[in-house]
Amino acid sequence: MHFGPHLLLAALEGLVTSAVLALTALGLSLVFGVMRVVNVAHGEFFMLGAPLAWAISTAIPGHPTVGFLTALVIAPLIVGAIALVAERLVLRRLNYNPEATIVATIGMLYIIQQLALSFYGPEARPVEPPFSYRILLPWFGYSGYKLSIIAASGLLLVATWLVLTRTKIGLIMRATQYDSETAQAFGIPVDRVYAGVFALGAMLAAIAAVLIVPISQAHYLMGQDPLLLSFIVVIIGGLGSLRGTVVAAVLIGLSDGIISVFFSPTLAKIIATLLVAMVLVFRPQGLFGTAPR
Amino acid sequence: MSEASPAKAYALHLGVIALLFALSFVLPDYHHGLLARIMVLAVFAMGYNMLFGYVGLLSLGHAMFFAAGLYGAGLSVIHLGWSLPLAFLAGIACGALLSLVIGLLALRTTGVAFMIVTMMFAQVFYLTILYFAAWTGGDQGLVVPQPARVLTFGATSLDLTNPTVRYMSALALFSVVLLITLAIVRSRHGRVLVAIRENEERTKMLGYDTFSNKLAAMIVSGTICAASGAAYALLFGYVGSSFASVQYSILPLLWVLLGGAATTLGALIGTVFMYYVIDIASGYTSAYLLIVGIALILLVLFFPKGILGTIRQRWLGWLP
Numbered sequence: 036m037h038f039g040p041h042l043l044l045a046a047l048e049g050l051v052t053s054a055v056l057a058l059t060a061l062g063l064s065l066v067f068g069v070m071r072v073v074n075v076a077h078g079e080f081f082m083l084g085a086p087l088a089w090a091i092s093t094a095i096p097g098h099p100t101v102g103f104l105t106a107l108v109i110a111p112l113i114v115g116a117i118a119l120v121a122e123r124l125v126l127r128r129l130n131y132n133p134e135a136t137i138v139a140t141i142g143m144l145y146i147i148q149q150l151a152l153s154f155y156g157p158e159a160r161p162v163e164p165p166f167s168y169r170i171l172l173p174w175f176g177y178s179g180y181k182l183s184i185i186a187a188s189g190l191l192l193v194a195t196w197l198v199l200t201r202t203k204i205g206l207i208m209r210a211t212q213y214d215s216e217t218a219q220a221f222g223i224p225v226d227r228v229y230a231g232v233f234a235l236g237a238m239l240a241a242i243a244a245v246l247i248v249p250i251s252q253a254h255y256l257m258g259q260d261p262l263l264l265s266f267i268v269v270i271i272g273g274l275g276s277l278r279g280t281v282v283a284a285v286l287i288g289l290s291d292g293i294i295s296v297f298f299s300p301t302l303a304k305i306i307a308t309l310l311v312a313m314v315l316v317f318r319p320q321g322l323f324g325t326a327p328r
Numbered sequence: 329m330s331e332a333s334p335a336k337a338y339a340l341h342l343g344v345i346a347l348l349f350a351l352s353f354v355l356p357d358y359h360h361g362l363l364a365r366i367m368v369l370a371v372f373a374m375g376y377n378m379l380f381g382y383v384g385l386l387s388l389g390h391a392m393f394f395a396a397g398l399y400g401a402g403l404s405v406i407h408l409g410w411s412l413p414l415a416f417l418a419g420i421a422c423g424a425l426l427s428l429v430i431g432l433l434a435l436r437t438t439g440v441a442f443m444i445v446t447m448m449f450a451q452v453f454y455l456t457i458l459y460f461a462a463w464t465g466g467d468q469g470l471v472v473p474q475p476a477r478v479l480t481f482g483a484t485s486l487d488l489t490n491p492t493v494r495y496m497s498a499l500a501l502f503s504v505v506l507l508i509t510l511a512i513v514r515s516r517h518g519r520v521l522v523a524i525r526e527n528e529e530r531t532k533m534l535g536y537d538t539f540s541n542k543l544a545a546m547i548v549s550g551t552i553c554a555a556s557g558a559a560y561a562l563l564f565g566y567v568g569s570s571f572a573s574v575q576y577s578i579l580p581l582l583w584v585l586l587g588g589a590a591t592t593l594g595a596l597i598g599t600v601f602m603y604y605v606i607d608i609a610s611g612y613t614s615a616y617l618l619i620v621g622i623a624l625i626l627l628v629l630f631f632p633k634g635i636l637g638t639i640r641q642r643w644l645g646w647l648p
Contacts, residue, residue, distance in 0.1 A: 073440050125625055133440050134386050135628045138585070141578055142628075145621030153615055263451065266444060305455045312448040316433050319441050 040174035041296070049292020050285075051181045051250075054188035055243045057284035059261050060268035061195060062239035064280045067269065069212045069232045072126060072136045076143035078262025080237035083114045083147060084244030085162075085253035086155040092162050099163040103249070106162070111241040117147075118237030122230050131229070144258075151255040164249035184246050191242065192281060199277065208232060264291070267311045273320055334514065337648045341510055344593060345503045352495050360491060366596075366603050367498040368559050369579075371505045373587070373595035375552030376580035381590035382513060383545045384525030385435075388443045388577050389450030392430070393550040395572035396422040397557030399457065399464060402567035405476050407463065412479050412488070416558050423554020424547060426453075431546035435539060447577065454572040469568025477565055494563050501559050502596075505552055510592050512548065513648060521545055522590070553580075582620060585627045588634030592648050597635055 063077045074080075087110035092102035121143055129135040168179035199205035210218040211228045219225045244257070251257070268287050272279030287307070294303040348367070355363060372394050379385050400422030404410040410418065434445045457464045464470070479486040486493050512518050520541050523531040532538050561567050570576070579602075587598025602623065606616045627634070633641060640647040 073444070125629065128629055134443075135632070137386070137388075137440070137443055138581065138628045139625050141581075142621040142624030145617045145624070147621075149615045149618040149621065153618075263448075266448075270444070299459070301455055301459045305452055305459060308448050308452045308455070312433075312445050312452065315441055315445050315448070316436050319437060 037174075040172075042293070043172075044175060044177075045293045045296040046289060047177060047181070047292075048296070049289035050185055051288075052292050053285045053288025054185045055247045056261070056264055056268055056288050057192060057281050058188050058243035058246075059240045060265040060272070060280050060284050061192065061277065062236035062243075063265045064269045064272070064277070065208075065232055065239075066236040068276075069208055070126075070131055070229050071133060072131055072233070073133065073140070074233075074236065075137060075140040075262070076121075076147060077140075077236065077240055077265060078258030078260075079144050079147035079151075080114050080118060080258075081240035081244045081261050082151065082255065082258030083117065084110050084241030085248045085257060086151055086160075086255070087113055087241070088245040088248050089160050089162050089253045090155075100165040103162065103165040103245075107242070107245050110245050111238040114241035115234040115238040119230055119234040122233040126233065127226070127229070148255060148258070155253075155255055157255065159252040159254040161252050162248045178250070181250060184250075187246060188243070191239075195239075196277060263308070267307060270311055270315050336646060337510065337514070340647075341506055341592065344596070345499070345506065348499055348502070352492065352499070357491070360495060362603070362607065363600075364491070364495040364498040365564065366599050367502040368556055368563060369603070370583075370596040370599040371502055371556035371559070372553050373580045373583040373599050374505055374509050374592075375549045375554075375556060377584045377589065377591075377595045378509060378512070378549040378552065379545055380581065380584055381594075382518065382521045382525065383542055385542070385546075386443050386581070387434075387446040388574070388581075389430075389446030389448075389453075390549075390553055390580055391572050391574070391576035392450040392453040393423045393427055393553035394557040394560075394576060395453065395457065395569075396426045396550075397554030397559075398561045398567050398571055399557075400554065401558035402470065402472055402561035403463065405472055405562070406470055406567075409476075412477070412562055416555075416562060419558025419561065420551055420555050423557070424551045426554075427547045427550020428543075430550070431543045435542050435546060447574065450572070450574070450577055454569060454574075457569045457572055464569065465567070467569055469566055469570070472561060472565040472567070474565070477562060488563055489565070497563060498559065501555065505555065506592065506596075509552075510648060513592060517541065517544065525590075578620075578624075582624055582627075584634070585632075586623065586634055588636030588638070588640070591634070591636040591640060594634055594636040601635070 059077070059081050062080075063074060066072055066074050066077070088103075088106035091106040091109055092099065095102040095105055125139050125143070126136055129139060164178075164180040166180060169176040170179050170182065199208065207218075207223050207228060210221070210223055211225055215225050240261075243261075264287060268280060268283045271287065272281070272283035291303060291307065294306075348363075351363065352360065372390075375393070376387070376390050379387055379390075397419035399419075401415045401419030404415045404418045405412070430446070430449055434442055434449065437445050458466050461467075474489055477488040479488065488494055488497060513521075520531065520536050523534075523536070524538050524541060528538055557571070560571075583598035583602055584595055585598070586602055587594030587596065605623070606619060609619050610616050631638070636647065
């Protein structure tokens with residue numbers, strides 16, 4: 036293949052990564068923005084989506100589309116319920132203290148990972164994609180399913196944006212994010228908003244995992260890279276900024292895709308992580324964020 | 329915290345060291361070996377405690393300092409053929425240098441950003457070890473060959489692979505670091521650190537240079553962790569990338585939380601306790617990470633002061 040088509044392929048792969056990353060990072064960003072909680076277990080909520088999708092799609096007989104679509108609805112709901120329980124049992128009791136919640140979510144990370152290993156096992160298992168149409172480009176054929184991931188992620192991002200900016204729920208969430216004490220004084224059930232946001236964040240991550248699992252396979256350690264990448268995206272995009280998160284996800288996903296095609300993936304990760312750490316040190320509000328109040 | 333009589337505190341610490349010395353002669357082989365390892369890892373926890381307990385800075389990247397010592401010492405023996413004392417010093421120097429650089433960068437941030445920045449630097453360090461697999465052995469790690477682990481002083485030679493020598497070397501390192509931390513936390517500098525933890529703005533207003541005090545604490549902490557790593561490489565003869573992974577940044581946090589943050593002996597108690605819990609549990613199940621996870625959550629929920637922290641609060645106010 037020549038350089039041009041090669042670059043196009045890398046860019047397409049990068050866009051798929053970006054699409055999944057944007058959803059995952061959006062969940063992390065919402066939780067941090069509204070609750071000021073750094074959820075280290077976020078990658079595990081992402082991971083949980085994949086084995087659940089495998090279990091659901093293998094349990095349902097018939098055409099793979101039925102199984103996949105069921106998984107796409109049920110798996111995030113289960114993950115959301117788990118997150119809700121974790122929030123009620125642990126985070127709320129810690130009064131959302133930033134340092135204590137980090138330690139607690141590290142604990143959750145280990146618990147979820149180990150339970151996934153015990154019940155699901157160390158194997159990587161595939162999930163059949165709902166359709167296997169290939170789009171033929173002049174230079175190579177490209178999976179139609181991968182393109183549909185980009186579309187699905189785009190739809191979900193627009194939907195989240197609409198909810199946040201155009202509905203009463205969104206208004207309540209933004210009010211809580213802006214000043215939780217004043218929101219509480221105005222009769223907003225801040226406590227319930229926190230629970231809902233934490234569950235929503237986990238569900239977004241789980242949806243991302245269900246979308247990616249037909250092209251990557253479900254494995255109990257698959258939450259580690261998305262966690263780090265989501266951190267990177269959220270930091271670059273500015274903590275709690277939705278637009279910044281999406282722009283940063285596309286930027287990171289594309290550059291990750293392109294750099295990994297042409298260079299060693301480990302080197303790409305080293306450079307990306309180092310650059311982001313430097314951003315956090317020298318420009319803590321992120322590249323697109325505004326200075327904190 | 330009530331004012332402690334220095335004699336009482338030093339007597340307690342010397343008593344603990346004497347107890348560990350005596351244990352060497354009565355413990356069965358298995359526990360003897362385990363305790364040697366625990367003492368080296370307790371040094372790691374003490375280094376972590378310097379920063380987390382006394383300055384209140386929660387780092388999620390201390391594995392890099394441990395690994396700096398581990399690789400600094402291990403690689404200079406393996407690749408350069410340096411003698412053991414020199415290699416040990418090389419490991420410590422690597423940790424000191426790394427903690428200086430990381431401190432200068434990471435201490436510009438506070439709170440949550442500090443945790444994430446330290447975690448990212450540690451991740452970079454970990455990936456760098458994997459990237460240079462040709463020298464570091466990557467995932468597999470490297471074994472420090474047994475002949476290289478013999479210390480010769482003229483006619484006498486000390487074989488670090490001998491269990492008793494290993495135990496005593498670990499104890500020596502542990503004792504030195506324990507007494508150093510005790511001296512530091514009782515010093516003027518140690519009190520400034522606690523003041524920074526309690527209220528940094530006020531400490532600044534009182535005229536203290538909080539940044540250089542924090543930087544000093546970071547370097548002391550990183551250097552102690554590196555000493556632990558260097559000792560680990562030389563005493564147990566293995567360097568591997570898993571010691572630089574996130575998990576080894578979390579473990580000292582767990583040990584210190586369990587034993588009691590900002591207590592000099594808490595690091596040892598937490599390490600002993602957690603190590604044995606995991607050791608016993610792994611006899612029944614391979615799911616030891618589950619125990620780590622549950623312990624972390626239970627500790628922050630119900631027992632945030634840890635074992636010694638609670639004892640100090642309830643009964644022994646003078647405990648350092």
